[in-house]
Amino acid sequence: MQIYKLPRSLMAQDGKGILRSLQNENMPYADIVIREALQNSLDATNKDEDETVVEIQTNKFNSTAVAYHFEEIEPELVNRFPGEQLALVLKDKNTSGLSGSIDTRTDNDTELKESKFYKLVYGLSMNQDEQGAGGSWGLGKTSYFRVGAGIVIYYTRVKLADGTYQERLAGSLIENPDGDNPLLDSKMGLAWWGENNVAESGTHPIVDSAQIRKIISDFGVDPYVDNETGTTIIIPYIDRDKLTNDRSVDDEKIPWFAAELNTSLKLAVQRWYGPRILNSKYHQEIGNSELIVSVNGDYAQPAEFEQTFRIFRRLYDSALTGKAVKSDIEVKEISGLRKALTSTSEVLGRVAFTQVSFEELHLVGGDQDLTPSRYVGVENDDDGQQGQGIIAYSRKPGMVVEYVNDASPWMQKVNIPDNTYLLAFFVPISSAKLHSDYNKNGYDILEDYLRDTESADHAEWKDKTNITLIKRIRDRISRSLREVVNQTEQNAISSRTSNLSRQVGQSILPPSGWGKAGSPSDNGNDEKTVNPSVSHMSQQSDIKIENVMRLSDEQLRVEYEAFLTKNSNDIITIEVLTNDGLMNEEKWNSQLEGVVSFPFEFKGSIISKSDNSAVEIANMVTIKDVSGSLNSELEVTNNLDDDVTINGALVIKVRDFSMQPSIHIRNKVAKGGNNK
Structure with missing residues (x-):
């Protein structure tokens, strides 16, 4: 691709000033990027579409192959970012794409105002006019340039007025020209790649499909086909640490999901767009499309939030x-x-x-x-x-x-x-x-x-x-x-009153709160499922209570559903809710042994069925007593190389129905593994 460097001019803002225009200095960059990208996609949704699809990917690529496409900075890219690198890819479908004029030298203000391509790729701080749109073009996108080498590639496919389709691709660079080791020899820190118009001293995007498809294939990105239109943002040479770092908290308070890029992106989607994802109520009330989002192939599903x-x-x-x-x-x-x-x-x-x-x-x-x-x-x-x-x-x-x-x-x-x-x-x-x-x-x-x-x-x-x-x-x-x-x-x-002294009638089942350690089965929503095989977000085993039956004056049968991660070794434990929080048997005995016995004891367990009918569960998933003196813990082992969901029942002896129980599951090795 040919480079076009913005020349210095009076009153023009350089790359340093543009990057500074991003007002939010506290939110993690992963959150800012997700907010900006999904909002742009939703704003561009085709009229009468019921769904807006956004696919978020982190793709590996060969630096030498990609650097070849960037005139003038190729050697510096290869030197600074050798070997295998990572790109963040944000691809939408059922959207209009970056339509409008691609002539950057036109004097027709109306053309520029109506050109989505110009406003996103070449313009800055131009307001969106559509009612209910996100805000202004340009300023929010500066987050894209902060999370990598300062390079962003825009690939889009649009439907022209004559009914034909056109692919467009352009690259852009925004960097601080006064910073350490800028990629570009430029006083402005601003450049675009595409095809240059020498006569008019300007630039415009590549529109040759063969050339475009060679470039995007080097990033592992598939082209739009048939009657598809949409926009794909490619951010190469991303900095994982910069994307996941939560700038609002101290290092020792960084949450678990910020430690890995994939989970950071998934949680950012939930955090900011949870209300609109697969939400038929939103579609019915507002009339806008529902949002479907995947991160590296895993679809965001409300039931898994x-x-x-x-x-x-x-x-x-x-x-x-x-x-x-x-x-x-x-x-x-x-x-x-x-x-x-x-x-x-x-x-x-x-x-x-x-x-x-x-x-x-x-x-x-x-x-x-x-x-x-x-x-x-x-x-x-x-x-x-x-x-x-x-x-x-x-x-x-x-x-x-x-x-x-x-x-x-x-x-x-x-x-x-x-x-x-x-x-x-x-x-x-x-x-x-x-x-x-x-x-x-x-x-x-x-x-x-x-x-x-x-x-x-x-x-x-x-x-x-x-x-x-x-x-x-x-x-x-x-x-x-x-x-x-x-x-x-x-x-x-x-x-x-104290939870410990709360009395319940002898004719009823355990007190309210029983089973709340499990994930709620009633989500209060008519939520859709896109991909039934979506994995659990935190990749930890989980348990939820399905039903409770009283067998006798001192025994309960608790029916459950448990999700077990592959090759896992977990502990199911029953605890007591007190004023000081949940108390397990070990802690109870250290304080009350010889005075009051721990009120709950596992007396039996069975596995009734599994979602994996291809294997003999009895041989591959087992539940047994934990060795030692504790009667409030069971060890469950999944020897399968796949995650599995099982249904079963626990028989629990209850010595005191005035106590409030809670059932949990945790990893045997990493104590405190699952907090559900």
């Missing part, structure tokens, strides 16, 4: 529709703001919220999960028993704009009970017509104003000068939360 993001998705659906999808969720309408909408009584949005105990979130006991605060990336005091709060908000595209904690103006003076997380989601009614006072500033509906308040990376809503709409929305949400949560907390002060 981490628990925190499953909860936020249910809250989003409840706020969007105005109907709680589970009984523990409350939905409040936000209205009554003077001179906000055309009518004071009109509803401008809804907030859905739920209070979840630390136990339900697996934050107590030996096998603790990360807190919701850590999963969403907000600062919170995660130590001790003090209650915590997080609220998320989004607008029409379905991307979470921001998560904020209970110290923010969104949750003013909300008294959250101890050992409890208050999780909330605000969803505005985008089509709500604004008061005439807003019309003179170009804001006709609520979506118009909210979109304009976002920064280039869509990371928060911030009121425009002399406008207080967002502040008043926050205040009204805080009041709605206080009316419910503070009253609940006040009522609880006089009635709290």
Whole structure:
């Protein structure tokens, strides 16, 4: 490809200034890239498409083969990045592609304004005009140039006015010309690769399909075929550490998912686009497409989300529709703001919220999960028993704009009970017509104003000068939360009792909470499945309780479903919930031996069936007592070279039905393996 270097000119911004335009200095780059890429794809979805497909891949490539395509910097690329390297590939389908004029020297402002190719590849900070779109072109994309060598390749296929298809490809470089060892000998740090127009001293993309397919094949990228249109972003020479590093926390607090690029990308998808992924409720209410995302071939499926993001998705659906999808969720309408909408009584949005105990979130006991605060990336005091709060908000595209904690103006003076997380989601009614006072500033509906308040990376809503709409929305949400949560907390002060002394009737099954250590089987959603073989996100064994039956005055039969990773050796354990958290038999005996016996004991176990009918499970998956004196642990071994899901039953002796039990599974070697 031929290079075109931007010459120095008066008032022109160089690469250093452009890279600095990315306002978000705290969010991990993996999150910023995912937010930007998926938003661009959703904005470009073809009209009347029910689904937008985005495939995220990390592809290995040979540096020498790829460097050959970049005129002038080929030797430096090979020298600096020898051998096998890695590229991040972001490919969408069912989208329009980067349509419009590819003539960078045209004086026709209308052509440039309407050209998606020009705005994304050559332009910067040009606003998107489509209602409900993400924001401005260009500034958000600077994240692409920060996670590798500063090079980005844009490959697209579009349908032309005459009904034929055209492929286009161009490369771009943005770097700090004053930095250490820049790739480019340039005062501006800006360059493009494609085909140069010598007569007009400009550049335009390659449109020869054969040449394009040779270039993308060196990255392991397949071309668009048949009637497919879309855009593929290729970011070569990526820096894994830069992509996964969470810049908002100290090194010792980096969460488990940030240690590996694949899981960082998967969690970023859940964190920011969980509400829209395979969401038929969103499609029905808003009319926009559902989002289908895969990371290296694994499709994101709501049922497989981490628990925190499953909860936020249910809250989003409840706020969007105005109907709680589970009984523990409350939905409040936000209205009554003077001179906000055309009518004071009109509803401008809804907030859905739920209070979840630390136990339900697996934050107590030996096998603790990360807190919701850590999963969403907000600062919170995660130590001790003090209650915590997080609220998320989004607008029409379905991307979470921001998560904020209970110290923010969104949750003013909300008294959250101890050992409890208050999780909330605000969803505005985008089509709500604004008061005439807003019309003179170009804001006709609520979506118009909210979109304009976002920064280039869509990371928060911030009121425009002399406008207080967002502040008043926050205040009204805080009041709605206080009316419910503070009253609940006040009522609880006089009635709290120890979990250990809670009595249950002799004629009923174990106390509420039984089996909550397992993954909830009722997700409160009509979620689709794209790929039934999708692997568990954390690649740890898991167990959930299916049914409980009382066999006698002192025995229970607990039916379960367990997911076992390949060649795993795990421990199923039963613990007791106390005021100090979950207590296993070993800890119980160290404090109470000779006074009170541990209240639970495994008396038997069976495996009834498996999802792998091709093997004899009795020989390949076993459950046995753990050697030693403990009667509250069972060892389960999967000798298969594949993950397996089994169904079975446990017989448990219960010495005291006033105790509250919890069943967990963990890796035998890595103690504290699975926190479910």
